Amino acid sequence: MEQKFATVLYWTWSCRPGMLSAEEVGVFARACQQPGLCITANWGRSPCWLEGMDLMAAKSKISLLDLGRLDVDDGFFIRGATAAVQSNPHPAYERRRVAVVAAVIEHPQAGPILFETGCAQNAQEEWPEPAWEAFPRNVYNDEHHLGNALAAAGYGIGDIRAVVMGHLHLDHAGGLEKFAGSDVPIYAHEMEIKEHYYAVATKEDIGAYLPTYLNWQLNWQPLHREETELFDGLTVRHMPGHTPGLLTMQVETQNSGHFMLNSDLYHVRDVFEQDLTQGWLGRDSHNWHRSHRWMKQLQHRYSATMVYGHDASVLEELRQQAKTFD
Numbered sequence: 001m002e003q004k005f006a007t008v009l010y011w012t013w014s015c016r017p018g019m020l021s022a023e024e025v026g027v028f029a030r031a032c033q034q035p036g037l038c039i040t041a042n043w044g045r046s047p048c049w050l051e052g053m054d055l056m057a058a059k060s061k062i063s064l065l066d067l068g069r070l071d072v073d074d075g076f077f078i079r080g081a082t083a084a085v086q087s088n089p090h091p092a093y094e095r096r097r098v099a100v101v102a103a104v105i106e107h108p109q110a111g112p113i114l115f116e117t118g119c120a121q122n123a124q125e126e127w128p129e130p131a132w133e134a135f136p137r138n139v140y141n142d143e144h145h146l147g148n149a150l151a152a153a154g155y156g157i158g159d160i161r162a163v164v165m166g167h168l169h170l171d172h173a174g175g176l177e178k179f180a181g182s183d184v185p186i187y188a189h190e191m192e193i194k195e196h197y198y199a200v201a202t203k204e205d206i207g208a209y210l211p212t213y214l215n216w217q218l219n220w221q222p223l224h225r226e227e228t229e230l231f232d233g234l235t236v237r238h239m240p241g242h243t244p245g246l247l248t249m250q251v252e253t254q255n256s257g258h259f260m261l262n263s264d265l266y267h268v269r270d271v272f273e274q275d276l277t278q279g280w281l282g283r284d285s286h287n288w289h290r291s292h293r294w295m296k297q298l299q300h301r302y303s304a305t306m307v308y309g310h311d312a313s314v315l316e317e318l319r320q321q322a323k324t325f326d
């Protein structure tokens with residue numbers, strides 16, 4: 001045991017010359033006392049002979065799911081988009097046809113993970129009438145049903161090992177019904193789970209959040225921190241503004257770079273690309289701008305491909321490029 005301890009100590013020292021802290025020495029000492037010693041001890045650094053080999057980074061595959069189309073006034077997405085101004089006192093109130101977007105990520109260790117679940121199959125019956133009036137799902141063919149979209153990507157609902165929820169609005173959390181009573185973990189930010197109840201109980205935001213979606217038959221797994229590497233190479237970040245507990249997720253692939261799944265931090269590409277401000281659907285502009293600046297910096301850092309909560313043109317372009325990005 002002493003020899004193992006000395007060897008591990010040498011690896012670390014030769015990678016990072018200098019004194020080890022008492023805490024680091026303690027971690028190694030305890031690791032050496034464990035049966036089935038793990039020399040890397042899961043503390044975020046590899047021995048130097050692994051450096052550059054990237055053996056620890058698990059690379060995922062990602063398939064985007066097309067769950068139908070909504071027709072929505074641009075003012076919901078972009079602040080002032082349909083405002084009457086001096087030079088245009090009678091703007092046309094054309095609606096934009098947007099998509100309902102989800103994604104399935106095949107992680108080499110964690111298995112297939114679903115990012116968001118779209119609208120319920122019978123959304124027109126479940127949604128309050130004003131919600132359907134503002135955001136009607138006017139295109140919903142067989143291929144847009146969650147189960148069928150997953151099947152087209154090569155998965156069954158029963159294959160899904162975890163679900164990550166960007167937020168819990170009615171057009172994102174509808175498909176969660178399919179996981180009720182199962183032990184599939186449903187990851188969401190603590191703030192979002194709480195906001196769901198608060199919005200319904202106070203009726204401040206009832207409609208966007210539905211009482212019937214407060215479902216304790218789901219295996220809720222709250223996340224608490226600003227940034228969590230949920231699985232190797234899959235990082236979720238708390239980016240409030242559209243809702244208090246919105247999560248985005250970064251996915252690293254082998255050959256296609258990084259993807260940023262934005263949920264409704266951005267509904268459409270214009271807002272991110274032109275630095276616009278979120279429209280009537282934005283709940284907290286101050287926090288939204290903070291989240292936006294963070295995402296701008298991250299997208300630049302990783303040259304990441306952006307996937308927006310509802311942008312149909314981006315969804316269609318990416319799905320034309322590849323059914324699955326590996």
Ligand SMILES: [Zn+2]
Nearest residue numbers: 169171264309
């Ligand atoms: Zn949405």
